[in-house]
Amino acid sequence: MIDQSVIQELKGIVGEDNVLHNKADLQTYEYDAYLEKSLPDAVVFVNSAQEVSDVVKVANRAQVPFVARGRATNLSGGVLAMRQGIVIELARMDRIIDIDIENQRMIVEPAIYNLEVTGAIDNLGYYYAPDPASGKACSIGGNVGEDAGGPHCFKYGVTSNHVLGMEVVLPDGEITWLGGKALDTPGLDLTGVFVGSEGTLGIATKLVLRILHKPEAVKTMLAVYDSIDDASSSVSAIVSHKMVPATLEMMDNLVIQAIEQSMAAGFPLDAAAVLLIELDGLKDGMEEMADKIVEICKENNVREIKVATCEAERAALWKGRKGAFGAIARLSPNYLVADGTVPRTKLPETLRMCREIGDKYGLRVANVFHAGDGNLHPLILFDSRNPEDKEKVLKAGMEMLQVCADMGGTVSGEHGVGIEKAMAMYMVYNEKDLLAQEWVKEAWDPQDLANPGKILPQRLIKREEAHVS
Amino acid sequence: MSTEVTKIEEFLPLYDEVAKCGKCGFCQPTCPVYRATGKESYVARGKNALFRNLIEGETVMEADLKEAFENCLLCRACTANCFPAVKTDQLVVAFRESYAQRFGRSTIQRWIFRNFLPYPDRMARVIGLAWLSKRMGMADLAKKMGIVGMINPKLETAMELRDEVPASFLRDRTKNTDLTAKGESKYKVGYWVSCGYNYMLPEVGEATINVLRHNGADVEVLGNNCCGLPVYGYGDVEGARNLAKKNIDVLGDLDQYDYIVSECGSCSGHLKEYAELLAADPEYSVRAERLLSKVRSFSELLVEIDAEKPQGEIQASVTYHDPCHMTTRYQGVVTQPRELIKNVPGVEFREMTESDWCCGAAGSYNIMHNDVSMKVLERKMGNVAKTEAEIVVTECPSCIMQLSLGAKRQGMENTKVMNVSQLLDESYRQADN
Numbered sequence: 001m002i003d004q005s006v007i008q009e010l011k012g013i014v015g016e017d018n019v020l021h022n023k024a025d026l027q028t029y030e031y032d033a034y035l036e037k038s039l040p041d042a043v044v045f046v047n048s049a050q051e052v053s054d055v056v057k058v059a060n061r062a063q064v065p066f067v068a069r070g071r072a073t074n075l076s077g078g079v080l081a082m083r084q085g086i087v088i089e090l091a092r093m094d095r096i097i098d099i100d101i102e103n104q105r106m107i108v109e110p111a112i113y114n115l116e117v118t119g120a121i122d123n124l125g126y127y128y129a130p131d132p133a134s135g136k137a138c139s140i141g142g143n144v145g146e147d148a149g150g151p152h153c154f155k156y157g158v159t160s161n162h163v164l165g166m167e168v169v170l171p172d173g174e175i176t177w178l179g180g181k182a183l184d185t186p187g188l189d190l191t192g193v194f195v196g197s198e199g200t201l202g203i204a205t206k207l208v209l210r211i212l213h214k215p216e217a218v219k220t221m222l223a224v225y226d227s228i229d230d231a232s233s234s235v236s237a238i239v240s241h242k243m244v245p246a247t248l249e250m251m252d253n254l255v256i257q258a259i260e261q262s263m264a265a266g267f268p269l270d271a272a273a274v275l276l277i278e279l280d281g282l283k284d285g286m287e288e289m290a291d292k293i294v295e296i297c298k299e300n301n302v303r304e305i306k307v308a309t310c311e312a313e314r315a316a317l318w319k320g321r322k323g324a325f326g327a328i329a330r331l332s333p334n335y336l337v338a339d340g341t342v343p344r345t346k347l348p349e350t351l352r353m354c355r356e357i358g359d360k361y362g363l364r365v366a367n368v369f370h371a372g373d374g375n376l377h378p379l380i381l382f383d384s385r386n387p388e389d390k391e392k393v394l395k396a397g398m399e400m401l402q403v404c405a406d407m408g409g410t411v412s413g414e415h416g417v418g419i420e421k422a423m424a425m426y427m428v429y430n431e432k433d434l435l436a437q438e439w440v441k442e443a444w445d446p447q448d449l450a451n452p453g454k455i456l457p458q459r460l461i462k463r464e465e466a467h468v469s
Numbered sequence: 470m471s472t473e474v475t476k477i478e479e480f481l482p483l484y485d486e487v488a489k490c491g492k493c494g495f496c497q498p499t500c501p502v503y504r505a506t507g508k509e510s511y512v513a514r515g516k517n518a519l520f521r522n523l524i525e526g527e528t529v530m531e532a533d534l535k536e537a538f539e540n541c542l543l544c545r546a547c548t549a550n551c552f553p554a555v556k557t558d559q560l561v562v563a564f565r566e567s568y569a570q571r572f573g574r575s576t577i578q579r580w581i582f583r584n585f586l587p588y589p590d591r592m593a594r595v596i597g598l599a600w601l602s603k604r605m606g607m608a609d610l611a612k613k614m615g616i617v618g619m620i621n622p623k624l625e626t627a628m629e630l631r632d633e634v635p636a637s638f639l640r641d642r643t644k645n646t647d648l649t650a651k652g653e654s655k656y657k658v659g660y661w662v663s664c665g666y667n668y669m670l671p672e673v674g675e676a677t678i679n680v681l682r683h684n685g686a687d688v689e690v691l692g693n694n695c696c697g698l699p700v701y702g703y704g705d706v707e708g709a710r711n712l713a714k715k716n717i718d719v720l721g722d723l724d725q726y727d728y729i730v731s732e733c734g735s736c737s738g739h740l741k742e743y744a745e746l747l748a749a750d751p752e753y754s755v756r757a758e759r760l761l762s763k764v765r766s767f768s769e770l771l772v773e774i775d776a777e778k779p780q781g782e783i784q785a786s787v788t789y790h791d792p793c794h795m796t797t798r799y800q801g802v803v804t805q806p807r808e809l810i811k812n813v814p815g816v817e818f819r820e821m822t823e824s825d826w827c828c829g830a831a832g833s834y835n836i837m838h839n840d841v842s843m844k845v846l847e848r849k850m851g852n853v854a855k856t857e858a859e860i861v862v863t864e865c866p867s868c869i870m871q872l873s874l875g876a877k878r879q880g881m882e883n884t885k886v887m888n889v890s891q892l893l894d895e896s897y898r899q900a901d902n
Contacts, residue, residue: 022533023528023533024510024519024531024533024534024536024537025508025510025533025537027518027519027522027527027528028508028509028510028514028515028518028519028537030518031492031518032492033491033492033493033494045507071494072494072509073493073494089507091507092507111507113498134495136495136498137494137495137497137498138494262552263552323552325493325552326491326493326495326551326553327552328491329490329491329552329553330552330553333489333490333491333553335491384488385484385488
């Protein structure tokens with residue numbers, strides 16, 4: 001527990017009503033969308049970089065850990081206060097600071113919803129490209145923390161390719177800027193280091209985003225398959241024909257069942273897999289490209305291929321995909337998603353092995369994923385009311401990540417490492433690699449107060465030892 | 470820790486429901502209270518977590534939890550945007566019920582639910598006195614002297630919600646007036662008297678009755694009590710069941726009516742839920758089902774009977790606010806009011822962003838949690854302002870009063886707020902003149 005005098009100091013900064021510390025309130029800040037819980041000591045609502053800085057300075061003086069939190073939709077435990085301390089709640093910092101159309105930049109505060117960024121510039125003909133399926137509910141600050149991806153990242157790149165600069169509060173409370181509106185800044189790429197650091201290097205309070213022209217034309221297709229292998233080979237074939245669709249999303253039968261129960265998106269219930277393929281770009285040449293894709297899919301035994309003829313049909317198909325994770329709740333109360341990535345050509349084999357791991361533990365595995373960039377999301381279904389199931393699920397998740405690593409892939413595609421995958425870091429890095437990352441953390445946060453116990457396995461272990469003693 | 474743990478047994482039937490929450494957070498952007506405050510305990514995910522903790526003995530029923538469950542508008546926006554459709558509103562009502570059973574209700578609340586709302590005569594006498602004192606300036610005087618605040622600080626807020634108070638109630642106004650169909654008599658319609666219109670906005674009820682008569686309805690003003698929704702919302706489920714039964718008794722033989730209609734979305738919506746509320750009662754559940762087949766919201770009925778197209782021209786831009794209980798989250802009467810509005814000659818209809826977003830009134834939420842309610846209202850009025858419409862139409866007395874207050878607070882003095890029936894009535898009258 002932190003000292004009452006610290007609570008009083010925090011209240012002095014943000015006001016009495018903006019510090020929560022009774023148990024009932026704290027219990028609503030002990031979770032995120034991952035499976036673990038950890039109760040913080042206090043929650044502080046901040047409204048400006050200055051307030052964040054003042055709170056961080058108090059934490060420094062009192063040697064209390066802190067963690068930034070926004071919408072807490074993250075899947076790997078990133079915003080859990082693993083060593084208790086202060087949750088810095090950014091939910092009210094959700095303003096748009098600047099829309100600079102001429103330079104295709106936008107400056108926003110961290111808690112703005114991903115979809116509301118595009119919503120603000122849509123009528124001007126612009127959009128923000130990274131589109132995590134949770135875009136309606138997740139914040140840009142969270143996207144930066146996790147270096148979030150999304151269906152369209154196959155063509156456009158992930159968050160780090162679209163965040164050019166930021167105002168940050170460093171772990172000692174200093175407010176500074178990294179990067180800026182320009183595409184590149186002199187010296188080391190500190191913006192690049194910060195994106196994906198999951199709040200372990202400080203707290204972003206303003207973000208400079210790159211915004212793009214909306215494409216002139218969009219074409220969305222749904223390809224239905226009787227076998228997952230055929231769907232996978234279609235993906236490889238499309239890419240090897242030098243085509244870059246905006247998205248190549250795959251969903252397997254279990255996911256189709258869940259989506260149709262939840263929202264009737266029009267996916268055939270008996271299909272082994274569907275591919276959601278979207279083309280975007282100039283009108284010229286789009287028809288030819290679409291025809292070519294249909295042809296490739298046919299060569300790979302597609303059962304049926306539907307092209308959305310209007311915006312409503314397109315929206316229905318996407319609604320299904322975007323709601324896929326949530327829809328899983330129709331099948332089972334909880335799931336763990338193993339966010340590994342493999343080379344595209346290894347998809348069929350990896351999927352098979354993941355299914356075998358599920359069978360071994362008697363767990364159902366549903367698949368919905370970014371096939372284009374080989375980013376799998378096997379969803380392992382269980383009921384968290386049964387503690388044995390949870391143990392099995394965590395083991396199965398780790399084994400699946402090991403398979404991804406063995407296939408020449410990696411253990412995290414876009415959901416961050418958090419606490420979930422800290423131990424899995426050993427699957428892809430050796431001691432020296434990890435030491436290099438430790439040095440970075442040391443340099444930014446020598447006191448280890450900013451979201452401690454995350455990402456780096458040594459630090460996770462330290463936490464667990466601390467618990468045992 | 471050796472805290473004594475008491476699992477809340479009566480919540481166990483809802484364990485499967487709450488366990489469906491995967492904490493994905495999709496309820497957040499759609500929750501009006503969360504958007505106004507950013508507080509996790511005010512959004513469905515937070516409530517679900519606390520409710521589950523109560524079942525699993527991770528927390529105890531205590532005063533600190535009350536605030537979380539009080540701060541819910543029961544608008545069901547969370548459930549509508551939840552993939553497994555967790556019925557958080559049911560959890561909220563269950564909590565409120567259980568909390569009151571353990572810690573009791575305030576004397577005044579208990580008295581209102583059990584001894585006031587079920588007795589229309591008492592209600593009329595007391596509210597009549599209150600309005601009389603307000604008209605005579607006594608309320609102002611009492612307020613200035615701090616007397617009202619001493620009795621109950623919330624009363625001051627309640628009094629501010631309404632500048633003008635009606636000189637007489639709707640029930641009195643409809644006595645000794647002609648309620649028969651104008652022209653050919655086609656239907657017998659039981660007009661359900663909502664408390665909101667009866668005591669606060671009787672002119673709306675008069676307009677509704679006029680429109681019904683205009684469309685061949687012989688109207689009978691029903692002798693009903695409060696529908697019981699406020700009682701249910703506060704978690705007095707037993708009290709709500711009693712009111713429902715009492716109302717079913719008062720209505721008597723339902724075969725005498727072709728329809729039972731209310732231009733209060735909350736009343737019509739709640740009447741349609743009587744069957745579910747009384748499901749365990751073999752006798753009344755059957756009668757409630759029968760009632761369900763007769764009940765219509767005002768707009769629903771008018772479109773169903775293919776109401777006469779109004780001819781009187783109203784040159785105005787109009788937008789529509791969906792009361793929560795009219796949306797697909799409750800009775801799903803969404804296209805009908807729009808159709809009726811668009812049918813009025815001269816009207817330019819402008820759809821508003823987030824038209825089905827709660828206005829923050831939510832019965833007495835605007836009195837009990839005025840600060841948050843006003844923030845919710847600000848968002849709504851921002852969307853109203855963007856349409857630049859001259860008239861906001863809706864179908865709920867609570868919404869009418871809240872939106873009128875919003876217009877006043879935002880300096881939108883020229884924005885009129887009215888019920889669908891009033892717009893139609895005005896058009897019919899103009900054509901008649």
